[in-house]
Amino acid sequence: MKVKICGITDVETALQAVAFGADAIGFVFAESKRKISPASAGLIAEQLPAYVEKIGVFVNETSDRIQEIIEEAKLTMIQLHGDETPEFCKDFSVPVIKAFSIGCQQDLEQIEDYPNQWFLLDSPSGKYRGGNGITFNWELLSSNTLPNKRIILAGGLNIDNVANAIEIAKPEMVDVSSGVETDGKKDTHKIKAFIQKAKKNND
Incomplete structure (x- = not known):
């Protein structure tokens, strides 16, 4: 199971996340x-290993x-x-992940x-698009096949629910931001625990 730690703002946290096994930094x-x-x-990206997605x-x-x-x-x-429209997503020099807020079956x-291969499925929008710490109904994915699509699961994931989320939704990657924070700041202890939970028995 691949893990993305999103909302990184300093190099120390980024390097620690990678050392703990993060596959992508957001x-x-x-x-x-x-x-x-x-x-x-x-400045942060240039200090990260080449295999880590930025x-x-x-x-x-x-x-x-x-x-x-x-x-x-x-x-x-x-x-x-x-x-962003499907047309807008086509012409960039790097792969594009299109994010969707999932509230019901029709949203899927x-x-x-x-045209994208990668999709990030998040909870319905709050104050910001993403990073609101709210889950959505993962069962919507368990009964769905999205052929040829690579799914990143986001929205309210944390140490306590990530293993269950992976079991139900079966994504290719999980994405966390607020779920590994304490008082609004990234918490490296939570990052380490989250990555361990996500990758346990799911490789």
Whole structure:
């Protein structure tokens, strides 16, 4: 099971997450309490191993600006968390993860319209697009087959529920942000425990 730690803002936490087994690090460039500048993200990214995905999170940003940030922040993938159309998702220099808020069965049907291979399935939006610490009904996925799609599960995951979420939804990757924080800051003890729970018996 692959694990993405999202909302990273400093190199020390990023390096520790990778040492604990994180497969991907997420940088938020949209409005969020975890927002980071492209320059700062780039300084972190260049210190990470090549095998670790460096994923930039965007919400309704222009394609030109996204491409600029891909280069400045040294991103290897991007995650589009807004109202981006299938056409918009096609023309980037790195793979695109399209995020969807899942509240009901119909929300999953949107996926078929998109050319992407990677999809992040999150809980319905709160104040921000993502990072709200709320789960959605994972059973919606257990009865669904999404052929040729690679699923990243997000939304309210934490140390206590990630193993159950993986068992039900069977994603290729899990994504956590607020679930490994204490008082709004990344907690390396929680990051380590989350990664261990996610990867136990699921490799």
